[in-house]
Amino acid sequence: MSTGTVAGAPIPGRRSNVRVVVVGDRGSGKSSLIAAAASENFPESVAPVLPPTHLPADYYPDGVSVTIIDTSSSYAFVLRKTVIMLKVL
Numbered sequence: 001m002s003t004g005t006v007a008g009a010p011i012p013g014r015r016s017n018v019r020v021v022v023v024g025d026r027g028s029g030k031s032s033l034i035a036a037a038a039s040e041n042f043p044e045s046v047a048p049v050l051p052p053t054h055l056p057a058d059y060y061p062d063g064v065s066v067t068i069i070d071t072s073s074s075y076a077f078v079l080r081k082t083v084i085m086l087k088v089l
């Protein structure tokens with residue numbers, strides 16, 4: 001993650017881009033949610049797992065670019081366990 005900038009000057013500790021990983025049960029709407037966020041329209045159909053979706057920095061007023069990572073529900077259990085472990089550490 002890189003730091004944010006104001007007029008080219010970095011702001012210590014402020015991120016200019018973040019990655020969001022979407023985890024959930026099969027059919028819970030992960031891919032649809034990501035596609036809707038990217039296009040501002042609800043998709044009629046989506047691929048089971050989308051490639052990384054980049055929302056441009058000017059998408060939000062605070063100028064942070066967002067990359068959304070879709071996941072396969074087959075990995076939901078493993079990913080949840082990893083997130084819980086990271087919270088504990």
Ligand SMILES: Nc1nc2c(ncn2[C@@H]2O[C@H](COP(=O)(O)OP(=O)(O)OP(=O)(O)O)[C@@H](O)[C@H]2O)c(=O)[nH]1
Nearest residue numbers: 025026027028029030031032033046048049072073
């Ligand atoms: N009514 C309604 N249907 C939704 C919503 N979100 C998703 N769906 C539908 O639910 C189904 C599954 O959506 P997906 O986005 O493929 O769900 P997913 O979590 O990515 O599924 P997997 O990739 O199989 O884990 C699709 O038919 C979507 O159209 C919602 O907010 N409302």
Ligand SMILES: [Mg+2]
Nearest residue numbers: 030031048049
């Ligand atoms: Mg999906």
